Amino acid sequence: MAIPRNSIAGFLVSAKSVLQTAIKKSQKVTLVIGNESAGTYHTLYNLDSLTSSLLYAYIRSSTPTPNAFTPLYIPITNIPAADVDIRPEFLKVLSHANLESHHLITLDDLPDLSSIESQLPPHNTKWILVDHNALQGTLGSIYSERVQGVIDHHEDEGKVPKDVGDEPRIITKAGSCTSLVTEYCSKAWDSLSSSAQSSGAAHGQDDASGVVDDSAVSALWDAQVAKLALASILVDTANLQSKDKVTDHDIYAVKYLEAKMMSAPQVSKDFDRASFYKEINAAKKDIGSLPLRDILRKDYKQWTEGKLNLGVSSVVKPIDFLQNKAKEELQDKSKQEAFLSAIEHFAQERSLQIYGIMTTSISASGDFQRELLVWSFTPEATQAAKKFSQIAAEELGLEDWQGSGGSLDDAEGEKQWRKVWRQREVQHSRKRVAPLLRQAMS
Template identity: 40%
Template sequence: MPPPRSLSAFLELARKSLKAPVGQRPSPLTFVIGNESADLDSLCSAILFAYFRSHTAPNYTLHIPLANIPREDIPLRPELGAALAYAGVKSQQLLTLSDLDDVTKTEGLEPQDTRWVLVDHNALTGSIAESYTSRIVGCVDHHEDENVIAVNTGDEPRILKKTGSCVSLVVEYCRDAWESLSKQALEKADSPEQTEVDAGLARIALSAIYLDTNNLKSKAKTTELDIQIAEYLESKLGKEYTRKKYYKELSQLKEDISQFSYCDNFRKDYKAWTEAGMVLGTASIPQGFHYMLNHLGDKETLIDEFRKFAQERQCDIGCIMTSSAKDDGVFKRNLLIWAFNPKAVEAVEKFVELHSETLGLAPFQDGALDYKGDGEVRYCWYQNVTRNSRKQLAPLLRATMKEAAKL
């Protein structure tokens, strides 16, 4: 039978199913998880895909959404809490890696007892990659294909398509299930409840689409599908709803990073890859270095905190990628790259040689954060070609890491 209609009740069912004793829980458990940065797009994609796949006839297979972060990192995402509130859900109701760890230790959940669908990425990274990569059964993603997932994924999708937001792909895939669910509810004469549920789900979806496409205004990111899906979702909201007002609410929450420390900001949107035996760690921050130095701490604090952060994660190369629309009302980016050993230095210098011109890199404050010595190198730039975000920069860095390994 289908799960409950409300998102809050659905998440409670997912929690009970995960935490149930071995003989009483579904087997295998199907998890839906976004990438390890756990940004709004990843989190909302996981929630929405899991919800609609669980309500898909005829099997109604429970899909459990899992936030790819420990529970203590949930409060670092106030924009998530705001979006979920419209659906009557608190962010602490989400299941996280902490819950997975607890069940693994107490109930003996083994990898073979699980299935995994990836959203907003197509290759597991981080702490869960080794245990669960062989259990991946599908993906919905808008990044480059890592060629990890089998071509034939059976009942689960294998969707890889360029869009501004992964949520757009999730809603497109689940649209028929959503419409069927809405129709069934209307036939049962609970249309007020149906309208409320649909509006909350639409708000969650729109939150990710708006923030990932700069309110559908980014020419570099926004695709026709993003626009079409946004209009479809907005049709589920009342006449009083305005795109501009909702986007402003979310962006203000996301951009107010002054309430968090440097370390909190580094781990809020962090992704790592291992390439040619080296670890590349990247922190994405929605404010530039001018803002951080004025609101979070001075130059020495920034450098000390990032060195400590990168070393704890065993990074060979650590990056901070920033964005901001606050400087003179113009969207800008900064980029800091730090190589911590000689082999990593070779990779970074190769990156500079190949891409500094095409990215429009210029020294930040005349090299105020740059450093060379002791087998390390650190550069900080203004990135004048702003269309390149982490989605483009990380593959470029990974390619130069491969090249350096050959030398």
């Protein structure tokens, strides 16, 4: 039994309420989930995971197989609700499908992790993985036996059973997992579009469309979902220009999704692939409206070496921007004081002995540039930080830095130590800088 056809927004509203009822009344649920954000350590969860789960759940719920575990597939966005708002590219993409962050079903909508086993017992659940193929973390420890289906473009970890019944077990190379989901769902989606079985009741909910007949409504809903999916594929393949990423799956999916969009003039009339790609990509860097704390935790990783905790934030704006941001938030201080007190607080919240900030930006003359800040807070950490500045100086091309508000260095003390550099060897990202810091700590 298929659920009545609806817009993606309407679909998510019903799916959220079905999940709430299922938790309360101990009913069965089918959950579709993307790559996890790996707890407090880093934030991998990206657009591809989001749109893969939305597309799969939306199409499969409208066209379930007769012996499906449940007719409804609920897409779980594998991050807390608060983490949606620190991803401007999510908000931008969602807006193209008439969605807002509150529509998403996030980890906050699952029961409290301490009681999750009692409120959402494993035998009541079936999980489909998209954009990864091994359920991780707390969810993995409770539900990994209940995974019965996967579509992914990472290396097969062999965790998903070979026999997954009516669900797919597709793990193959593609630029974007969303391309594989599109391909898998295309037949079902086409039958859905052609039957245009939109429910009469749903018309009232579709406020933005202003259309009346069923096929036009259905075409608009299709186009909105297609645009969501398209955004991920374009971002993951650099607008199909990245030679080492693009596969035939991606090329097929982009064609397919654009055709779906073209059937709804409201969506397709101003559409241009290159400018759409540019718009979504620009949104990733549009962090100006976020509070400083969210900017620092948006792309953050943490490690422990011996007794020392190290945290490193990567930021797509220069330190001057961060100082001005801090000043806006703490107006009675100078911008240096405001910035330093904000980042010290950030490090304290996470019990860090060493905190680093790596920035990337484009200079006025168009050059890609990097800055690196390292701050140690204890004598032991200070030894490590000084050691880092010696062993890494040459490889990273570290040069003294001065911002518009002057130097931020405090390189005299034994207890605390702080230094900001311009990093001339710009090819080295956190993937290289963090190991160098950890090496100095051990």
